[in-house]
Amino acid sequence: MNSQPKASSLIKPLTQEQIDKVIQLLDEWMADESGYDEETLPELQVAIDRQRDLISASRLFDE
Numbered sequence: 001m002n003s004q005p006k007a008s009s010l011i012k013p014l015t016q017e018q019i020d021k022v023i024q025l026l027d028e029w030m031a032d033e034s035g036y037d038e039e040t041l042p043e044l045q046v047a048i049d050r051q052r053d054l055i056s057a058s059r060l061f062d063e
Contacts, residue, residue, distance in 0.1 A: 026035055045060070045061040046061075
C-alpha cells in the first residue's frame with residue numbers, strides 16, 4: 001500500500017481573501033519608489049549565484 005499523498009492533494013487553490021492579499025502586496029510593491037529593490041537586486045543576484053556555485057548548479061545571472 002502506498003502511503004505517499006497524491007501530488008494533486010498537496011496543491012490547493014487560493015481563497016479569495018488570499019488572492020486579495022497578494023494583489024494588495026503587489027500593488028504596494030509597484031507603488032514603492034524608495035529605490036530599495038534597485039539597490040538590493042544586484043546583491044541578491046551575486047548571493048544566489050554564489051550559492052548555486054557551491055552545489056555546481058548553473059548560474060542564473062551571468063552578464
